[in-house]
Amino acid sequence: MKNSTLFQHKQIKTVFSFKELIETHFRGEQNAFCWQRNLEGDFEELVSKLELKDNVTEIKAEDLLTLQLSEKGNLARKLILNDLQLLTNFGASPLLNLIKNYERDDALDFISTDVYSFHVDYSPIATSTFLCTYYGASSEILPNDEAIQKILLPEIHEKLKDLYNVEQRDFEAFLKDHYFDLHYEAKSKAKPINLGVGHLWRLAVDHPAQTGLPCIHRAPLENDGELRLLLIC
Incomplete structure (x- = not known):
């Protein structure tokens, strides 16, 4: 896997270590870095035993450490714990979420x-978003030139203007206040x-x-009857 990349797009840069992931700088249209991995372990078993x-x-x-797991399930747990530790040592505050x-x-x-x-x-300060889907449906990103701000769409802009008229404040501030x-x-x-995944x-x-x-980017619609296990910070 070292010499090939799964994601061939000008927006994405593929790296092969955590060090490279955190030390590479965003520039221009290149705004998504991927530490490409083929994780081993039984993540389905791990998810099935979480509450x-x-x-x-x-x-x-x-919570992870209390689980009774097979050898492959234990391998999945070790990989997640290692990711949490890497990000914590970097100064991030990673969250591991089980999502319905x-x-x-x-x-x-x-x-x-x-x-x-x-x-x-x-963010008001310099930071990045880190995420990894270990199990379930995966997040998506969209090239910037293939998207338009919703507030620039005429029909939405006009309806927001109507809503703003009820609230006495600056329109630009109104848009930001409500994201x-x-x-x-x-x-x-x-x-x-x-x-x-991974x-x-x-x-x-x-x-x-x-x-x-x-x-x-966006969260995916979940697969029917399937939970997601996501690391994010």
């Missing part, structure tokens, strides 16, 4: 701002890129020091 307490349940390291489904945003019938909508992450400016619509011939991704975030384009 889902809410639709999104945070799994702690100690996320909460949907249906407050407005003409625009959605939940994680199933294509969006970019924003409308972070969400995107895929263009008609857009081709989302599935991030696959790879650790680093995605560019919209922040004041960011010189390149932030990475547009």
Whole structure:
């Protein structure tokens, strides 16, 4: 796998170590780095033994350590614990989530701002988004030139203007306060890129020091009857 890459796109740079993942700089359209891996271990067994307490349940390291697993299940656990430790040592705050489904945003019938909508992450400080799907449906990213901000679509813009008229404040601030400016619509011939299972991704975030384009991404619709196991920070 060292000499071949799964993801052939100008937006994506493939790396083959955690060191390379965190030390490579985003530039221009290249805003998604993939530590390409072929993980060994039985992640399905591990997921089957975890307890889902809410639709999104945070799994702690100690929860993993209490599980009675086969040799392959134990290998999967070791890989996850190692990823958590690598990111923690780097200074990140990784979360391991067992997911049935996320909460949907249906407050407005003409625009959605939940994680199933294509969006970019924003931070007031320089940072990145890390994620890895160990089991279940995988996240997707979208090339920036294949998307348009939802607030620029005339029908949505006008409806937001009508909504804004009820609330006495600056329109631009109104859009930011409700995160409308972070969400995107895929263009008609857009081709989302599935991030696959097992790879650790680093995605560019919209922040004041960011010189390149932030990475547009979304959570997938879950497969029927199947949970997801996702690391994110």
